[in-house]
Amino acid sequence: MPGADRETELSGRTEAFLSELKRGAPGSGPLRGSYETARKTSALLRRITAQARWSNAGELMDIIRKEGRRMTAAQPSETTVGNMVRRVLKIIREEYARLKGSSEETDQQESLHKLLTSGGLSEENFRQHFPPLKANVIEAINELLTELEGTTDNIAMQALEHIHSNEVIMTIGRSRTVLEFLKDAARKRKFHVIVAECAPFCQGHEMATSLSKAEIETTVIPDAAIFAVMSRVNKVIIGTQTVLANGGLRAVNGTHTLALAAKHHSTPLIVCAPMFKLSPQFPNEEDTFHKFVSPHEVLPFTEGEILSKVNVHCPVFDYVPPDLITLFISNIGGNAPSYIYRLMSELYHPEDHDL
Amino acid sequence: MNEQELVEDFRAQMRKDPETASAVAAIRTLLEFLKRDTGETIFGLRESLTWATDCLTRVDSSVAVSSAGELFLRFISLTSLEHQDLSRCKKVMEERGELFLEKISLSRAKVAKLCHTFIKDGAKILTHSYSRVVLRVLEKAAAEKKRFSVYVTESQPDAAGKQMAEVLKKLDVPVTVVLDAAAHHEVSLVSTPASPPLGIQEPLITDSCGHQVGSTHFYVMEKVDLVIVGAEGVVESGGIINKAC
Numbered sequence: 340m341p342g343a344d345r346e347t348e349l350s351g352r353t354e355a356f357l358s359e360l361k362r363g364a365p366g367s368g369p370l371r372g373s374y375e376t377a378r379k380t381s382a383l384l385r386r387i388t389a390q391a392r393w394s395n396a397g398e399l400m401d402i403i404r405k406e407g408r409r410m411t412a413a414q415p416s417e418t419t420v421g422n423m424v425r426r427v428l429k430i431i432r433e434e435y436a437r438l439k440g441s442s443e444e445t446d447q448q449e450s451l452h453k454l455l456t457s458g459g460l461s462e463e464n465f466r467q468h469f470p471p472l473k474a475n476v477i478e479a480i481n482e483l484l485t486e487l488e489g490t491t492d493n494i495a496m497q498a499l500e501h502i503h504s505n506e507v508i509m510t511i512g513r514s515r516t517v518l519e520f521l522k523d524a525a526r527k528r529k530f531h532v533i534v535a536e537c538a539p540f541c542q543g544h545e546m547a548t549s550l551s552k553a554e555i556e557t558t559v560i561p562d563a564a565i566f567a568v569m570s571r572v573n574k575v576i577i578g579t580q581t582v583l584a585n586g587g588l589r590a591v592n593g594t595h596t597l598a599l600a601a602k603h604h605s606t607p608l609i610v611c612a613p614m615f616k617l618s619p620q621f622p623n624e625e626d627t628f629h630k631f632v633s634p635h636e637v638l639p640f641t642e643g644e645i646l647s648k649v650n651v652h653c654p655v656f657d658y659v660p661p662d663l664i665t666l667f668i669s670n671i672g673g674n675a676p677s678y679i680y681r682l683m684s685e686l687y688h689p690e691d692h693d694l
Numbered sequence: 695m696n697e698q699e700l701v702e703d704f705r706a707q708m709r710k711d712p713e714t715a716s717a718v719a720a721i722r723t724l725l726e727f728l729k730r731d732t733g734e735t736i737f738g739l740r741e742s743l744t745w746a747t748d749c750l751t752r753v754d755s756s757v758a759v760s761s762a763g764e765l766f767l768r769f770i771s772l773t774s775l776e777h778q779d780l781s782r783c784k785k786v787m788e789e790r791g792e793l794f795l796e797k798i799s800l801s802r803a804k805v806a807k808l809c810h811t812f813i814k815d816g817a818k819i820l821t822h823s824y825s826r827v828v829l830r831v832l833e834k835a836a837a838e839k840k841r842f843s844v845y846v847t848e849s850q851p852d853a854a855g856k857q858m859a860e861v862l863k864k865l866d867v868p869v870t871v872v873l874d875a876a877a878h879h880e881v882s883l884v885s886t887p888a889s890p891p892l893g894i895q896e897p898l899i900t901d902s903c904g905h906q907v908g909s910t911h912f913y914v915m916e917k918v919d920l921v922i923v924g925a926e927g928v929v930e931s932g933g934i935i936n937k938a939c
Contacts, residue, residue, distance in 0.1 A: 621812070 349390045353406060356383055360414040373419050373580065374515065377615045378487055380410070380423040385480040388427075388473065396435040396472060397465035400428055407694045416630040416656070418581045418589075418618040421694060425619070425687045430479045432688055438469040486670070490613035491519050493670035498524035501609060501668070506573040509565075509606075511535040512591045513542035513549075514578025516611045520668075521576070522553045531556045533572065535565050537593050539636035539653065562593050569600040575608045579659075582610070582617045584683055586661030586676030589622075592654055598663040607665040614669050619683055619692040622658050630655045697749050700727060704750055713826060717762035718798060720750050724766050725791040728784065736774045736783065743767055757927035757935055769794075806830040809922070810838060817842040817919045820872075823849035823937050824858040825924030832922075836865050843868040845914050849937060850874070872914055 356379060387406060393399040407424030414420070494516055502508065502524040510517055510532065521532060532550055536543035536559055543559055550557045560568055575597060579590040588594065588610065601608045634651035661676040674682065703726055707719035727746050733739045747763030770787060777783040805827055813819065813835040819842055821828050835842065844862055848871050849855040855871055862869040925934035 345390045346392075349386060352383065352386065353409075356380075357410060357413045360410060360417060360420065373616060374487065374491070374613070376417055377419045377423050378484065380420050381427070381480060381484050381487065384423065384427045385477060385484075388476050388480065395466050395468045396431055399472075399476070400431055400465060403427060403431070404694055411694060416580075418620065419615055422615055422618055422687075424694065425691045426483060426615075427476075427480060428691045429686065429688050430483065431476055432465075434472060434475040434479060435465055435467075435469070438472060438475070439467065487613075487615060490615070490670040491516055494611050494613065494668055495519040495523035497668055497673065499527060501574070501576075502528055502530055504528050504530065506530045507533060507571055509533045509535065509569070509572040509575045509597070509601075510546070510577055511543065511562075511565075511593055511597050512537035512540075512578075513546040514611070516613065517576055517578045518546065518549055520611050521550060521555060525553055525555045531558070533558045533560055533568060535560055535562050535593060535597065537591055538562055542591075562596065565593075565597055566600045566603075569604045569606060572601075572604070572606055575601045575606055577608070577610055579610055579612050579616065580656060581620070582612050582667065582679065584619050584621050584680065586664065586667075586679040587622055588659040588664065589656050590659055592657045595657045595659050595663075598659045602663050608663060609666045609668060610664055611668045614671060614682070614686065617669075617679065617683060617686060619687055700746055700749050701753050703727075704753060715758060715826075716754050716756055717758035718795065720747075720754075720759045720762040721766060721791070721795060723750065724763065725788065725795070728791070729788060731784075734780065736770075736780060739780075739784075740767065740770060743770060761927065802827055802830050806834040810834040810840075812920065813840055813842055814919075815841050818845065818917055819843070820845045820847075820914060820918040820921045821858070822847045822855075822923050824854035827924045828922050829858065829861060832862065832867065833865060836867055843870070845870050845872050845918065847872050847874045854937075 360376075384403060384406075387402060388399065391399075391402050393402060403424060407421065407428075410424070411417075411421045498520045502521070506528075508521070508530060510521075511534070524530070532555055534543045534547045534550070534557060538561070547557045547559045577590065577594060577597065579588045579594070581589040583589060598608055600606075632653050632655055634653045637653050638646065638649070638651045640646065661679075664676045667674045667676060667679070671682075700723060704719060704723045707714070707722050708716065724743065724746060727743070728739075731739060731742060733742060743763075743766065747760065747767070750763065751760050753759075769790070773787050773790065774783055777786055809831045813831075817840075819832070821844060823846075832842075832844065844867055846855045846858045846862070846869060859869045859871050923934070923936060925936050927935040929935065
């Protein structure tokens with residue numbers, strides 16, 4: 340039966356995606372491939388919308404929420420998966436509201452004003468059936484995918500406003516977004532980049548290689564030298580794994596050190612992060628905040644004698660508080676960290692914060 | 695409805711359900727006042743509501759009651775812009791008022807749901823005086839089988855902190871009552887050698903006259919992971935108004 344075939348094919352794809360997530364993000368290394376993950380998640384959700392069996396918006400949202408929970412459980416540190424699921428849920432709500440004819444306002448964040456003036460409870464159970472809903476949702480997800488494709492370019496386009504001639508820029512580790520940002524500025528400006536190597540994975544080395552291929556003068560420094568060199572730096576530009584709900588960051592380890600050094604020298608810290616990295620999590624909430632990988636990178640297993648007497652940890656991420664950050668550059672422009680909560684209310688519905 | 699009936703209604707609301715916030719009781723009273731109002735104009739209605747709010751503020755002068763009154767007045771102005779006819783306006787206001795009360799009665803549960811995730815296993819929490827919202831948060835965290843301990847400031851003059859401690863004991867949460875001393879005394883670091891700092895329940899610092907002075911918070915604060923407080927009011931700049939200390 341064609342229906343059953345499609346369902347098995349769909350669950351097969353979902354299983355494949357889940358195992359890919361469990362093994363590690365597409366591509367190697369902890370930070371690489373956020374964009375890939377986001378794109379694959381959205382494509383999978385689009386496929387689920389097209390092929391799964393559902394008759395109204397409520398059922399579709401339940402299916403997507405269930406799949407979303409499975410995907411976030413597979414790799415809790417990969418927050419882009421959860422973010423994409425929440426975006427799609429918001430899309431479904433909007434399309435449903437549009438078809439129902441009710442104004443979009445009834446769905447927004449609760450405010451004191453809305454409490455007073457809205458008539459009728461906002462108890463929507465999304466059970467009405469609308470034939471064009473499927474096509475509308477798929478089209479909206481396509482728009483989302485197009486937006487995703489354009490994020491790096493949108494961010495890179497803003498580079499010339501922030502980087503001036505003969506500046507010394509510091510960065511840490513390897514970020515695809517920052518790489519494109521700097522390459523775009525290098526087309527018209529001459530500047531110097533210092534890259535902190537970011538042990539133990541030393542992704543800074545790859546970053547330096549890519550930058551020098553783009554004819555940018557690059558220097559690699561060890562992490563311990565960050566503070567020493569900071570007095571010569573004009574700006575710090577970094578990427579991040581996640582932007583948290585309070586405006587803080589979850590970035591590669593070493594970023595907090597960099598941020599503190601920048602604050603001490605009053606150097607502006609600019610974070611290049613596309614919108615799909617914005618997550619409704621708070622830093623204190625989950626125990627899954629930290630991710631540890633094999634300590635082999637820090638102390639190799641060949642040092643067997645020491646290993647029995649010493650505890651070795653290799654955390655992947657760092658928390659950077661929002662007061663150390665000057666500016667967020669995303670595909671929708673530059674924003675202050677205090678504005679992040681507002682952007683979040685536009686991207687996600689409050690009921691979807693807990694999947 | 696004259697002043698006496700108004701005040702009596704407010705007091706009755708507070709007595710009926712001691713768990714409600716005074717702002718909610720004030721709004722209920724104002725709603726009742728609205729139903730019984732016999733004015734003919736919207737302007738008259740606004741004036742009598744302002745008078746009613748003043749009466750209530752004289753009974754309970756907390757920030758919550760006066761801001762509840764303000765909110766209600768604004769509520770009226772907004773509704774009167776939509777419906778020019780007074781009787782229609784009143785009907786709409788009554789409906790919306792009931793709806794509003796329903797929604798805000800859910801607010802403590804919402805706060806508890808959002809906040810309990812911040813409490814982790816093994817956390818030491820400091821709180822101030824008796825706050826029903828904080829109590830709900832801690833209840834929810836305890837219900838989620840989290841293990842934590844609580845320090846409560848005694849909060850004189852009404853020793854409300856002790857009341858909080860009683861309730862928490864019933865929930866099987868380890869709780870310690872901490873003294874809060876008068877903030878305007880100077881902290882003297884002269885401590886009598888005979889009584890070294892033992893636990894936080896003992897007075898720790900004495901000045902040269904032997905009076906208990908100094909804040910015991912210095913000793914508690916180092917051990918505490920998280921401070922959770924309620925608020926009487928939240929001001930526009932984001933600050934909060936709370937009980938002294």
